[in-house]
Structure formats: C-alpha cells, structure tokens
Amino acid sequence: MTSIDPSLYLKNQQTHTSGSSTLEKDDFLKILMTQIQNQNPLDPMKDQEFVSQMTQFSSLEQMTNMSTAFQSFTEQQNMSSLITYSGLIGKEITYSSKDQGELKTDVVAAVTQKEDGTYVELQSGSLVDVQDVTKVGQKNGSGKQET
Structure with a gap:
C-alpha cells in the first residue's frame, strides 16, 4: 500500500480568491x-x-x-x-427657514435632486428642501401672490 503525499492534503493547498466572496x-x-460532468457513473446524482x-x-x-x-x-x-x-419653477413659495425659524417667500429658479432628497433652488440662491415648503402660489404682475 502506498502512502498519500502530504502536500496533497487540503490544509496544505493554497487558496485562490477571485476578488469577490459572493457567488x-x-x-x-x-x-x-x-x-x-464529474459524477461517478456507477453512482450518478x-x-x-x-x-x-x-x-x-x-x-x-x-x-x-x-x-x-x-x-x-x-x-x-x-x-x-x-x-x-x-x-414649481417660476412659482412663488413660502417655506420655513430652519436657521431662523421664520417663514420666508421667494421664487423657485430650479429643482435639484441630491442623494438625501429633492431641493428647490430659489432666485436668492438659497437651497430649500421641498419638505420645508408650506405654500405655493403664482406670482402675478403686481407683485402680489395668487394661490
């Protein structure tokens, strides 16, 4: 009877990883x-x-x-x-200012999508979360807000 070469034991084999641990x-x-393909022909699956x-x-x-x-x-x-x-672009909105806790009014210039939500860019340059908008109206020629 011949002995098995110890270098062939599983614990002595090097493992190779392909970079991903998921199948x-x-x-x-x-x-x-x-x-x-490699099943035993005498004892198939x-x-x-x-x-x-x-x-x-x-x-x-x-x-x-x-x-x-x-x-x-x-x-x-x-x-x-x-x-x-x-x-909302071109509409006048009222929103709650988080830093001062008061209501402010401005006109929406653009809408921006970020990872954490949707924001409106105002003509003043401010960026306001749409969740903070409390009122939306159409600005008429006299400067008064219509709702």
Whole structure:
C-alpha cells in the first residue's frame, strides 16, 4: 500500500480568491455543470438532488432579478420626484427657514435632486428642501401672490 503525499492534503493547498466572496448565478451554474460532468457513473446524482439544486438556482435567479428590478424602480421614483417638483419653477413659495425659524417667500429658479432628497433652488440662491415648503402660489404682475 502506498502512502498519500502530504502536500496533497487540503490544509496544505493554497487558496485562490477571485476578488469577490459572493457567488453569482453564473458561478452556481458552473459548479452544477462541473458536478454533473464529474459524477461517478456507477453512482450518478439522484433525480431529487438534481431537481433540488435546479430549484435553488431558480430561486437565486428570481431573487437577483427582483433585486435589479427594485433598484431600477427606486431610481425611477427619485427621477419622478424631480419631474413632479419641476412644476414649481417660476412659482412663488413660502417655506420655513430652519436657521431662523421664520417663514420666508421667494421664487423657485430650479429643482435639484441630491442623494438625501429633492431641493428647490430659489432666485436668492438659497437651497430649500421641498419638505420645508408650506405654500405655493403664482406670482402675478403686481407683485402680489395668487394661490
């Protein structure tokens, strides 16, 4: 009987990382195909095991697709609020000033989308969170605000 070369033990093998510690659906398919190609012909994989693994793959693929769709939906919702608030451009708004705690009035020059929310840029140069707007009106020629 011959002995096994100790350098072949798993604990002595070097591990190689590809940069990512998560398995993608392509990785799962590669593992499954390798497993099928290298199975013992005298003891092939049972149908139930194969179906179970295919079900797991299908679930993984559906979760990945849902995650992608949800991310796309979130991005569209952010753009939707920008389009919604663009109707404020040229309107006179009243907003609560956080630094002084008083109500101020100014005309909206632009709408800006940032990571933390949607803001209106005023003609005075101020940037106001749309959550702070308390009143919106149409400015008429006499300088009085119409609501």
